[in-house]
Amino acid sequence: MKEAKKKKPETSIGVSISALGAFSVYLITGLFLAVGFWVVRDKYSVDLISDPSLTLRLLWIIEFPIVVIIYSLFRRNPEKCSYFRAVGRSILGLISGALINALGAVSLGAPIGMQSLPKTIHWSFLMSVFTVVPATAVFGASWADWHRVFASLKPTGNIEYMILIPAYGATIGGWFGAWPMPLDWERPWQEWPICVCYGAIGGYIVGQMVSLSLMILLRKHKSLKLA
């Protein structure tokens, strides 16, 4: 087990990334999220509250390419797996991730009427971009890596922190985002999936920050250990 761990950084991680690199990746993804919101507001003059399904669709359509483009650079085994293959498999990952997210949301109590179906679909695509797509771009179908990172929570290397923590952050943020929904404030943002979206985006950003600080902390820790 230990040997395998030692081996992995050498062979399977194609491009390693520094904390600064991770920061710039986060900056770019955050920027594109902001661009998405800007496009929605200025070009289509709607927002999350007035037209959630259109907004969510635009958001994930804008966010998805940038996430794929960036994370495919860090794919495992770059010598065996071409860049375009990574892009291709992350499209598959997008769809299956959306399915998983949608099922999870429905089992937690998302409305299942016909009129909320498009909202649920686009919400789960966005969640998929946050959670599953980076992992598919990097790991592909390597079940062992998935299992190690997501189920056993044993990430190694900065790129795995970058995949794991924001994904969990988005999920947990979405979970907490559902809490205001039953309240009788009668605000428009209490509708499904608006506050869940806000929660997920917030959790995603918090996750990014946590992963950044973890990277910095762990690097210092390592260097201390080495010294």
Place this chain on the structure above:
Amino acid sequence: METYLKNKKLTALGFLLIHAIAILIFTRGFLLTRTELPFHSTCSDVSLSPCLASPRSNHDSSSGQSNQTQPKCWTKPVVDRVIIIVLDALRIDFVAPSAFFPEPKPWMDKLTILQKLAFANESSAKIFKAFADPPTTSLQRLKGLTTGGLPTFIDVGNSFGAPAIVEDNFINQLVLNGKRLVMMGDDTWTQLFPNQFQKSYPFPSFNVKDLDTVDNGCIEHLFPTLFKDDWDVLIAHFLGVDHAGHIFGVDSSPMINKLEQYNSVLEKVINILESQAGPGGLHENTMLIVMGDHGQTLNGDHGGGTAEEVETTMFAMSTKKHTTLVPPEFDTSSCKQNKDGNQMCISYIEQLDFAATLSALLGISFPFGSIGHVNPELYALGSSSWNLDKSDLGNSGTQSAANEWMKHYVDVLCVNAWQVKRYIDVYSNSSVVGFSSDDMSRISDLYSAAEQNWSNSVKHILMDRNGDDGSTDISALLKEQIAEYLNFFSSVVELARSKWTEFNLNLMITGFGILVISLILQFLAVFHGDNSYAVGSWLSTGAAFTLFIVTIRACSFLSNSYILEEGKVANFLLATTGLIKLRYSVMRKTMRKEAFMFLAMVFVLRVSIDIGLTKQAATSQFMSSSPSWMLGIAPDHPALTYAIEIAPILSVLILICVLYVAIAKAPNEGVWKYVTVSSMLLQVTGGRNRIPQTVYVIGLVQLCLLASARMFCTEKDKNWAIRTVALVSACSSPVILLSGKQGSMLALVYLVAGYCIMRLEGVERRTKSDGQSKFSKLNPLCVVQWSLLSICMFFASGHWCAFDGLRYGAAFVGFDEFVLIRQAILLTIETFGFSIILSVFGLPLLIPVHSQTPQAHGEKRHQLFQMYMLFGVISATTVTATILCVTIQRRHLMVWGLFAPKFVFDVVGLILTDLLICLASAYYL
């Protein structure tokens, strides 16, 4: 070992007792109860009163205004007809001039016609500030207005389900005295008084978004009725202002439109009355009362006890012109100058006094349970009619007229005081929780003092009757007498308020404190004898997560919205635990099928809860609408109806197969097996049977059989699984029967979900290290899941925490006539069958069946005890949270509509859980 186990059984019993005591104490402080007395006042009762000494018939003839043609009841009638226009949720500042408030607001001064009449010179109209006792909901207020009492949340003696008022009341007295009633507007009146109205035009009141249907219906019938002479009392109840407040708030244009509409309606009504007010006219001696039943906050809410909600208003006008004669001592009016320098006065009245005053005005006997007194100012508006002819005698004439009026008034008060005293005495003797003897003796003293004074002053009146020029001496005597009576009334009302409308915070806090202590004790009991496991293992992720879930659920009760959607919240949490389990099962690469199955069952429950919520939204006044979850299938599609018919039968069959598999595995277990087999047979018949009584009887016989088997063959059986199956199956057949069609399907879902919980029980543990070698530890997460599942079952079986959520029909499955105890038991089984009875008895199924060695048996018993204690802790925690929230929110708007029913359901559930835990630990341990 035996004593140890005996101790455990006693522990369960002890917690039952502690909880019962705590809840009893809390309830004494919180749930104000009042016993409804079945007695009615009659005209002849008055002969029992000391007031008969008053030679009223002589008096009448001497004053030259003999009403001998009309049979007199308790008091002399002074008005012929009464028109009561109720404007729901009429705030005081809708009617009173804006000069009375710090700053004028857009909704003020809209009912100008009332102000114009009230403040005109020589007016026979008056505006009152009326005080409504909480709870300020329409139904309770109408009850309070008509009975003259203080309705509480639970009026013991309420008929089973139907809201009709059985207590003696003003409307009932009117009917008994041959008055004819006409009602129009809010259909609450016809619910409260189903047979009393000669004519009624009810309109549905529950659609809050509809501002106009009730009002337009009222207006349509009001004006033609005013020209008819076939009624004595007319009640018109307008709802527009209440609904406009609920939807738009007070500061809104719909509200102002409504008020303007009312102004024009009232103007028209008053014009009609005045046009008919001449001698011999239809409305020669009519009284018009325009009143609110309660106020509302600026957001349009009402129900609580804040000033905005309890301050409403009353406008009264008599068609006979006269000047008011109330002596200044009894005048409660407060006056302000308006812009033109005119004096504007507003008097004060309590809604409590409404029934007594109107009874006195119409000359009927007072409602038996009325504790109000005849309000001098309102009484004066009508009652000065007979001494009008004397008032032209000048100053001394006014004086004697005032004396004359006071003589009448004191006479009325005497009857009134006697009636109130009679009620207080009877109530104190017949009610379970009467008044304390100190209070009673104080009130008796006041009454006898007033009575003493009365018999003295009666003589004076008797002597002075012939010499009609009233001296100041008489006037002073009369005033003194009136003051004594008013003193008596105010102390009675004060006592009644403290008894029926004020929470006893000390008792509430004591009850809550005991509950918290019991919670801590119970928590320690979970750990008791658990030395072999280090505390560190308890701080595992599972335990932390358990704590988190329980805390979140407890905190969620702080908000009324979460209580409304409690089922959804429980389901959300259950699904969360399911997802966590799924994560672990993926991590450990085992039981993935079970994890997915569990989530599927959660999904089924969730759909079922949604259906339940739609039912709730149909009747609840707090839930506006529920999201449509239907997948676009028409509800009467043939395939769907076919599926609804076939599904229960299918699920019963599957249940039987499961039971068969369960007993086939375990051989030679005598009684248990027979019981299970007979349950299987029972369920075949139970699903479709026409003779449910047989099912109840067989269920009872099975339980007795199991209990005796437990007593006589303790040594042989080491296997609970089969015992649990036997017990649960014996209980399940009545429960499934009572739950109707969905029962068997829900039972199946419950079974599958429970099986998944059991299988997933140890999934997050590092299976290899301690799963097989040692006996497995208690897993708190699965107990939490089981408890959440049982809560979901409560909501999924179509219940919710409100009294209209009870399925009264289930109480009559198999029985036609009503026997309180029997029907209450059936209703309890139906309500808590899935959520408490089956879940408590089925808890041992969660213990995985690995090892069957004898030494493991003792461990298992201990573990089972721990599980029961944990289950008890979880239920007790939620109830404690509910109690805390009820205490905090006791002045909340929805305290009677939402928190109190939730409290009652939770408390009954907790006691039942404790009781069943006692029984279960006697049976299993």
